[in-house]
Amino acid sequence: MTDRRRINGPAAATIPPVFLDDGGKEQKETPLIRSRPSDVLRKLFLKTGVTPSASGSAYLEIETTFKSGVSGLKLSCSVHGPRSLPKSAPFSPHIILSAHVKYAPFATKQRRGYLRDSTERDLSVHLETALRGAIIADRWPKSGVDIVVSIIEGDQDRGEAAGTGDETWDTMNVLSGCVTVASAALADAGIDCVDTVAGGVSALVVDRDGAESVVMDPVASEHGKIMAACCVAYLPSRDEVTNLWFKGNLETSDAQWYTELVQKGIQASRSANRVLVQCLHDTVKLTG
């Protein structure tokens, strides 16, 4: 059944533009080069206070790579609360977190619908887990906080054909961005946390020549093939991991790859955390 509360457009299915392949092939010929060393993240921009009416808010942007058509990540997050739970809600001795992650319809190559899909629900659950470990929840009994992340632009290569399976790896980058931006917004809202939590991604990649290596902040279009990826939400001062998401195809015998992936993920998270802390320092300086 169609959604009658929105404007749905033509009854028939519309087709996203299909391009001639000649142009695409030329692009494929260009060697897959990583724009930076394997242990360096893309530049990150973080700013708090984009939604003045919210308790706390933040905006995160990851720079676009030199390759044309590859977009960076643009996330906006607002935090509402702590506020009292509705009367119907049962008693809760601690704060109730609810995280919503939503892709904007124009965020990805394929136009997204307005209803939440499984990826978005998955991201929400992961984000909630990552933040729950950082918040001192028992300071606000009987209250709730809403964390809303809007993905204005997902990390995707426009040139790449749809269905190559790169989307799964991009989701990792999106999650790590979500964790970082939500953490900044929580701090902006003045909700007590044990530490600022930041997300980091590492991946095991196989390059053209067959060499395997672990890189931080992978961009699918810059590497030959991604074997496995790992997204870590990490609290640096406590040396704790609040959320770990591992995805990929890796033999169980290679235990060293697992540890290395997590190690690199933590390292990436540490780098993101430095930006996060710097951003919060700047905000404090500005507001006095």
Place this chain on the structure above:
Amino acid sequence: MAASLTFPRTTFAKLSPQPFLLANLSPPDPSLPSTRTNGRHPSQSRVPLVTTSSLSHAHGSAVVRTGDTTVICGVRGEILPVTGIPAYRPRSFTEADDVVAATVERWDELREYDLVVPNIELATGCAPQLLPGVPPSTLAQTLSTRVYELMHTCRLVDVDELRIWYHPARNTQEGGDEKMEEDGGEDEEEEARPELKAYWTLYIDLLFVSLDGNPFDAAWAAVVAALRDTKLPVAKWDVDRDMAICERNAQKGLTVKGLPIACSAAVFLERDQGLHLAQEGRHWVLMDPDRLEDEICQESVTVVVDRSGGETRVRALEKKGGTVVGVEAMREIVGLAERRWEEFSNAMPKK
């Protein structure tokens, strides 16, 4: 006024917004000008900021900011083959060329085939009461419909630019006999004529990042700015594959007719303690209302003006909820809308 208060301004504003705004608008010293709670004059609007082309997946995009209201608009074109349109009326190429025929015909393809699809998403946590996980609110539905209607009445987009034609190769025209054999001889005369095969459908998605009153003006400005920024790929119909194929490097900018700009005002009435209308009934027309004013004012006016042709043209007038604004006040608002048009026109990136 503030000296007698024992709590800060924001608390007062939250507890009793109506008297708070009234107290600000009618200062005890009559020599002082009346100011709104946000520090603006009643006729003063917020400065608009417009940025375009910041999204890489959309064909056109714009970010519009007026004060604390921020909206992002992305336009994306998708192809709708005519075979998929239920009540499709075929049209020939000559008809499109013939200006007279086009004007006589009242068949509005843009509306009949639903080729523009604007949607406004408010449930993004842009204001404390607008949280996700719920169906679109009444406000979101109303805004989407208003934008939809205004797009059609203003005729912003020319449907001719959304048509995708199939041009049969020239040589088949000369070798008509062979062609006839191939196609079983049907429609010999139509054969060489270009054939309309598909339409571009424009999905216009608006996402509010932050909302501080007057969502319609910002949303409409974002739609106009994003459409002006839209570049659709050049598409050709491929008979063999029976689909439209786009060229990766060739794009064509969309022509947007005029520059209509919406300008909203709210009317604030003086009420006594029981919130009934006071006898003398003083009122203020507040341009570009913020969230507090939006919530307490019942009467509102939206004027859409276009001065791109040199003289002012009123594209739409909307007034709802109240009896204060008459002809004189309406004229005044149109005058202020002209000023607003200049502001937005300067803020829009030059083509």
